[in-house]
Amino acid sequence: MFTENLTRRTLLCYCLCIAVLVVCPTKLLAVSDVRGYWHMDDGTESIVADSSGHDNDGQAQRIKWVAGAFRTALQIMPQGWIECGNHASLDITDEISLEGWAKPWSPRWPQLPTVLRKQGAYALYLGPHKGFTLSLWIGGKEHKVSSTEVEFPAGQWRHLAATFDGKTVKLYFNGKLDTEKTLGEETQKIDTSDAPLYIASMRGRHAISGTLDEIRVAASVMSADEIADSFREAMAHVSRSKNKFTDFYEKRLKVKPEELVSGALWIDTEDFDNYGGWWMDTQFVPQMGSPYLLAAGTGKPV
Numbered sequence: 001m002f003t004e005n006l007t008r009r010t011l012l013c014y015c016l017c018i019a020v021l022v023v024c025p026t027k028l029l030a031v032s033d034v035r036g037y038w039h040m041d042d043g044t045e046s047i048v049a050d051s052s053g054h055d056n057d058g059q060a061q062r063i064k065w066v067a068g069a070f071r072t073a074l075q076i077m078p079q080g081w082i083e084c085g086n087h088a089s090l091d092i093t094d095e096i097s098l099e100g101w102a103k104p105w106s107p108r109w110p111q112l113p114t115v116l117r118k119q120g121a122y123a124l125y126l127g128p129h130k131g132f133t134l135s136l137w138i139g140g141k142e143h144k145v146s147s148t149e150v151e152f153p154a155g156q157w158r159h160l161a162a163t164f165d166g167k168t169v170k171l172y173f174n175g176k177l178d179t180e181k182t183l184g185e186e187t188q189k190i191d192t193s194d195a196p197l198y199i200a201s202m203r204g205r206h207a208i209s210g211t212l213d214e215i216r217v218a219a220s221v222m223s224a225d226e227i228a229d230s231f232r233e234a235m236a237h238v239s240r241s242k243n244k245f246t247d248f249y250e251k252r253l254k255v256k257p258e259e260l261v262s263g264a265l266w267i268d269t270e271d272f273d274n275y276g277g278w279w280m281d282t283q284f285v286p287q288m289g290s291p292y293l294l295a296a297g298t299g300k301p302v
Helices: 002-017 224-243
Strands: 020-023 034-038 058-067 072-083 096-104 114-118 122-126 132-138 141-146 158-164 168-173 176-182 210-218 258-261 264-267 279-281 292-294
Touching (some): 096 114, 096 122, 114 210, 141 168, 141 176
Antiparallel strands (some): 034 210, 072 210, 114 122, 158 168, 168 176, 279 292
16 A cells, blocks of 8 residues: 555656646737747757748857757857848848847957847947947948946846837846937838848957857837846746755746647746645756656645
């Protein structure tokens, strides 16, 4: 009897260890009209896949696959870059949003280290002071809007985002609005450019030293909530990786369900709002890659 009960309990623990697939009509906030989205989760070779549906895959040079803000990322080696082509989908003239995660090492601010850049149209980069800047080319003239001076500790992830609605530029740092500037009373259009879209550097020019992840460009204005959600989702993974799951029995930073296919959400049991009396056990994270829920103690139903 004892062996049978132990077997049942073990099987139940393994069941709860596995993520649960829930069919549900609810959808997360979705960014509209995405033109390029490089998750950097490929992990092999030199092709950086674009998941936007526009096939703007990047060809990478001098990069290394490493742990990222969300799954894997690209560490940019000296003079490295990613070239994503010049498809018509990257010609964005009315509304635009740019975002990405950066983990720079001792940035050379005056050199304007690149997050992404389509010269003559739009660019998101670090500098010229200790912060980051959005450049937009309008009517042949470059307009620059820079953030306030923000902290960029070496080797720590920072989330950068910028939007333009035809009149006003907004810059967000780590999920919060940092800077807002109106470029004019009339609605303005961003110039198009024959230049390819580059990530990390323009073939060695304006090169960033560090790691990049989850780079996205959209022909729409991301809302403050969408940007905050994007920051929080990956930040939960950053925090989990940093503390190795060892400082809590119940996870504080819950990750929102991820839609796999229409109407289906992927939910890890550790991200349940209520564990129903179970504890999150972390002792086998190095072997399993994730914690699992465990019925702690005896004689108390859970």
